[in-house]
Amino acid sequence: MKPNREKQVIALVDCNNFYVSCERVFNPALEGKPVIVLSNNDGCVVARSNEVKKLGVIMGTPAFKYRDLIKKYGIGVFSSNYALYGDMSQRVMETLAQFTPEMEVYSIDEAFLSLTGFNNLNRTEYARHIRSTIHKWTGIPVSIGIGSSKTLAKVANKIAKKNPEYDGVFDITEDPGIDNILASLDVSDIWGIGDQYAKFLNRHGICTVLQLKNADDEFIRDNMTVVGLRIVHELRGVSCIPLEMVHSPRKGIVSSRSFGRSVKTLAELRESVADYMAAAAERLRGQKSVASFVHVFIATNRFKNEPQYSNFITQRLPVPTASTQDLIKYALSNLLKIYRPGYRYKKAGVMLTGIMPDNQAQLDLFTPFKYRANRKIIMGAMDEINNRWGSDTVQIAAAGIGQLWQMRQSRKTPRFTTQWGELPVVH
DNA sequence: TCTGGGGTCCTAGGACCC
DNA sequence: TCTGGGGTCCTAGGACCC
Numbered sequence A: 001m002k003p004n005r006e007k008q009v010i011a012l013v014d015c016n017n018f019y020v021s022c023e024r025v026f027n028p029a030l031e032g033k034p035v036i037v038l039s040n041n042d043g044c045v046v047a048r049s050n051e052v053k054k055l056g057v058i059m060g061t062p063a064f065k066y067r068d069l070i071k072k073y074g075i076g077v078f079s080s081n082y083a084l085y086g087d088m089s090q091r092v093m094e095t096l097a098q099f100t101p102e103m104e105v106y107s108i109d110e111a112f113l114s115l116t117g118f119n120n121l122n123r124t125e126y127a128r129h130i131r132s133t134i135h136k137w138t139g140i141p142v143s144i145g146i147g148s149s150k151t152l153a154k155v156a157n158k159i160a161k162k163n164p165e166y167d168g169v170f171d172i173t174e175d176p177g178i179d180n181i182l183a184s185l186d187v188s189d190i191w192g193i194g195d196q197y198a199k200f201l202n203r204h205g206i207c208t209v210l211q212l213k214n215a216d217d218e219f220i221r222d223n224m225t226v227v228g229l230r231i232v233h234e235l236r237g238v239s240c241i242p243l244e245m246v247h248s249p250r251k252g253i254v255s256s257r258s259f260g261r262s263v264k265t266l267a268e269l270r271e272s273v274a275d276y277m278a279a280a281a282e283r284l285r286g287q288k289s290v291a292s293f294v295h296v297f298i299a300t301n302r303f304k305n306e307p308q309y310s311n312f313i314t315q316r317l318p319v320p321t322a323s324t325q326d327l328i329k330y331a332l333s334n335l336l337k338i339y340r341p342g343y344r345y346k347k348a349g350v351m352l353t354g355i356m357p358d359n360q361a362q363l364d365l366f367t368p369f370k371y372r373a374n375r376k377i378i379m380g381a382m383d384e385i386n387n388r389w390g391s392d393t394v395q396i397a398a399a400g401i402g403q404l405w406q407m408r409q410s411r412k413t414p415r416f417t418t419q420w421g422e423l424p425v426v427h
Numbered sequence B, C: 001t002c003t004g005g006g007g008t009c010c011t012a013g014g015a016c017c018c
Helices: A018-025 A050-054 A063-073 A082-099 A123-138 A150-162 A178-183 A195-203 A209-213 A217-235 A266-286 A324-338 A369-389
Strands: A010-015 A035-038 A045-048 A076-079 A103-107 A110-114 A142-147 A169-171 A253-263 A289-300 A310-321 A345-353
Touching (some): A010 A123, A010 A150, A018 A035, A018 A045, A018 A076, A045 A050, A123 A142, A142 A150, A150 A169, A150 A217, A253 A289, A266 A289, A266 A324, A266 A345, A289 A324, A324 A345, A324 A369
Antiparallel strands (some): A035 A045, A289 A345
């Protein structure tokens, strides 16, 4: 730790009900109406408008449980449209980047901005300006919290969201009433305190955030590891979780999906596994890496009262690779080893690990150079075409073309911003 | 009928080596 | 009879995030 470090000032910008807001940008009639967005397969509620939150709809609950409520209140229901949300996210982040040289894109709908050293300006005013610019340029409403650590910026953001009178911006830095605010919040409201830790802390008489801030370091360290201790220090205004401005490459890449209906045959499982592997390999090449291990898993529907089977298999590859063809070949031969007939499968997936930069991988003496070079050229061409004309323009034949197992997405809006054929029409 | 998908970090304990 | 100590690497499992 460097002593006398400059006091950090961090803003957390968080898009309000992001997926719902994206849908509203292209369908303004949804403004002020109750709206939800569902997870893949139209399974669970993953985004809720404020109107829906007020009705008591809980995040992550299976949508069918709200069938009556949806009908009664005329709730607008949408399948998730990740192509649209990803593109809107990029627009928001590009806009934010103009307001600070140091920024971390934390998730699809959140970013930390460093305001350290911005001493001569009224931070609240500046944040309001950021907020209105984002709204004007992208149509997305955001909330901004400012604090002297990431954890406190998160706290401030929560307060900004909860209290409409703050107009979407709250600065908790050097607020003399900070302890009163912390005393009014539950430990489970804190970033990094999940269900298990919240229960544990409650059992030991630590219920409010202020109590956590004043907790004994050794007790926290012993029971919540250094991760917990960092949180406590952050609450005290000591920044311990640095801004990560460069995106480090993924250490594992997972691609998996539940099926739209149950699947019994090996042929269909092969199609899905090949399809998921193609997606995983594309992401792998996107970060200029190769993988050394392939994992494959399949599972039946655990919510159903019927014979259950699930299995997982790992193979170390003879040579690390990013070639879709090779990775599919390994995945399919492993699938064959774990497949058992006679079950109704609900989910399959693949994972790539042992990931390293592609210029660091050990070469295999037995694979002719020409063969490897060809693979690279083919993959490069495939990625380029799919980038330009939309994913799935070129596919590997093993992924099949019927794809009856595909997930359900009965209420998906068009990919307005990423597919030429789905551009919105102005009348 | 209907229950998502993709990540991170930390620790304890075992295997192995000298 | 007596059975070391220190180090590294890997893995599984548990916690968390959006």
